[in-house]
Amino acid sequence: MSTENEGPGRPDGPADGAPEPAARPGGEGLTGAAPAAGPPVPSAPPGPPPGQPQTLAGPPPVAPGYPAPAAHRPAGPPPAGPSQAATEGAGIPAPPPAAVPPPAVGAPAAGYGGPPAATGSWAFPPQPAPPQPKRRRNGLLIGVAVATLIAGGVGGGVGYWAADAGSDDSAVGLSSGSGAPAREPESVAGIAEAALPSVVTIEAASGSESAGGTGFVYDEAGHIMTNNHVVAAAADGGEVSVTFSDGQSYEAEVLGHAEGYDVAVMRLLDADDRDLEPLPLGDSDAVAVGDATIAIGAPFGLSGTVTTGIVSAKDRPVASSDGQSGNASYMNALQTDASINPGNSGGPLLNANGEVIGVNSAIRSTTGGLGGEAGSVGLGFAIPINQASRVASDLMERGEAVYPIIGASVDSGSGGQEGARIVDATNDSSDPVTPGGPADAAGLQPGDVITRFGDRVIDSSPTLISQIWTYQPGESVEVTYLRDGREETTTIVLGQRVGE
Secondary structure (H helix, E strand, O other), X not given: OEOOOOOOOOOOXXXXXXXXXXXXXXXXOOOOOOOOOOOOOOOOOOOOOOOOOOOOOOOOOOOOOOOOOOOOOOOOOOOOOOOOOOOOOOOOOOOOOOOOOOOOOOOOOOOOOOOOOOOOOOOOOOOOOOOOOOEEEEOOOOOEEEEEEEEOOEEEEEEEEOOOOOOOOOEOOOOOOOOOOOOOOOOHHHXXXXXXXXXXXXXXXXXXXXXXXXXXXXOOOOEEXXXXXXXXXHOOOOEEEEEOOOOOEEEEEEEEEEOOOOEEEEEEOOOOOOOOOOOOEOOHHHOOOOOEEEEEEOHHHXXXXXXXXXXXXXXXXXXXXXXXXXXXXXXXXXXXXOOOOOOOOOOEEEOOOOOEEEEEEEEOOOEOOHHHOEOOOOOEEEEEHHHHHHHHHHHHHHOOOEEEEOOEEEOOOOOOOOOEEEOOOXXXXXXXXXXXXXXXXXXXXXXXXXXXXXXXXXXXXXXXXXXXXXOOOOOEEEEEEEEOOEEEEEEXXXXXXXXX
């Protein structure tokens, strides 16, 4: 993967990892005790109507060094090439493989680089009656989709399904009712009551593709923040609508989106009649493991769902993909055990003061539930709000994201190797270390293995890229690396790449 040319590259083969997070687990049926006596119980209705999820094909092969995934994700295998990502310009390693046979160990991938994009065989269920059926990218209401996740060297896939668009089970805006007694503002109920009016459910569509998720009012200008994978289907001219907790819907336009960071910013259209109240932003750097968390979103289309938990870990390296583009997104994530499911993507993760500390983005899950699908097992990942805010500022000012780079291409980190190794050669014949670039100026060479970046131990290419992207262009960072078995240290001044 190249950390300088941050253009979306395609690694050797598919990779496992998780985004929508993008996982939509199958729901489990409820059963009740049979009555002691009474009229005969009517027979069970026929099988699930069109639009219900289908069982996915068997799990994809596992990339060396990663645990077996919970499910697969779509997309055909991208062309092989060296992994190029935050290290060179825009190359981003895609999550570990999900197709047979697995990619060759250690083979570099061109472009984004890193764990290859996953490939897998899975089918979309038929849509409800009306016109042309639509394939949902990360469907909020219809379809089956899959996503993959790599977190701190742990790989896994997550499958998900969503409720039928015509289902009576879907909900828009839930409230406790006027008869409920008042709650203290600092209680979970009080925080939820204050935050829900600023959280929206998003639907995005373009042609035959559609997607959905959650977002929230980001600033007083009325901008809406969400994940890139939630609105990617409509980022280039599609239609986007947002619905508030009171059921009022508005059209919106995507101002900018960053695939590498998985952040997007939208603007509401014709919403002058609405008083938009932004959610207060917290400081994700000040978060401590064990702090309380509150997640708000629309899992499986159930708008206004509130779940609670704690910050389970900080600085968790995560590489995720929506299973469509084959390119990966990277984050040094906040990990939480608050229940996060498909549809929560792009929604706020709040602290005990009701401040946004993260943007929910991915989950790691084991298979289970309806049709063998996967759901939340208490491993959710959110983009720290400090990083998301920096990206949002760039998107609103210039419409494109700015990525810090080191100007070198690193391999996918397979083969049990520790650290991120700068490749000896790239598939596109470009220089492994960009002449005159940050890595070159710092004295790094092909074959060097980066083992520490700043104060962070580097155990893989995804970890290196996730760490690089926590900095800003122009910052100086101490780098430790191995050359011919000897440990050496140098200082690198980060360069930059604008756009994907």
